[in-house]
Amino acid sequence: MSELSECVIPHGQNPLVCIELPCVVGNEERAIACLGGVCSITKAAKQGCRLELRFRPEDNLCKPAFAKPEKVTNLVFKIRKRRIQQSSDMNQPTAQPLFEYAVSVLGIVDTQFEFTGLADFQVLPPDLTAAMNSTMPSCFQISSVTTG
Numbered sequence: 001m002s003e004l005s006e007c008v009i010p011h012g013q014n015p016l017v018c019i020e021l022p023c024v025v026g027n028e029e030r031a032i033a034c035l036g037g038v039c040s041i042t043k044a045a046k047q048g049c050r051l052e053l054r055f056r057p058e059d060n061l062c063k064p065a066f067a068k069p070e071k072v073t074n075l076v077f078k079i080r081k082r083r084i085q086q087s088s089d090m091n092q093p094t095a096q097p098l099f100e101y102a103v104s105v106l107g108i109v110d111t112q113f114e115f116t117g118l119a120d121f122q123v124l125p126p127d128l129t130a131a132m133n134s135t136m137p138s139c140f141q142i143s144s145v146t147t148g
Helices: 028-034 038-047 128-133
Strands: 016-020 051-053 065-084 098-114
Touching (some): 016 038, 016 065, 038 051
Parallel strands (some): 016 098
Antiparallel strands (some): 051 065, 065 098
């Protein structure tokens, strides 16, 4: 029980916002751009309005997916796992390595945005240069991508 009494939850700092994206993020800057930028995220978190996710933010025809803010009380933990050096004793058979864990609380999540609905079909405009070189009519060059 003494370990639990040592846990200190930071108080008085700005609450954190959690955004659950329906994709795998490889580039953080691109993910923020798909959400409309830092200003759009800040506005949605402070005013409680819905957040838009556009998979292609540079395309005006891209239909957005929406997330509504939900009030939650979650904690963000930082967990560090360190290997403890063992004495090299030749008589001892291969022992399991020992680990030491250090846990700290980084903050409290106040608001969470989760994209629960299915995204609409993403209609891509035809590529004009490919349409001129192709024998296929341009009306058949529109492709669709589903996400979910």
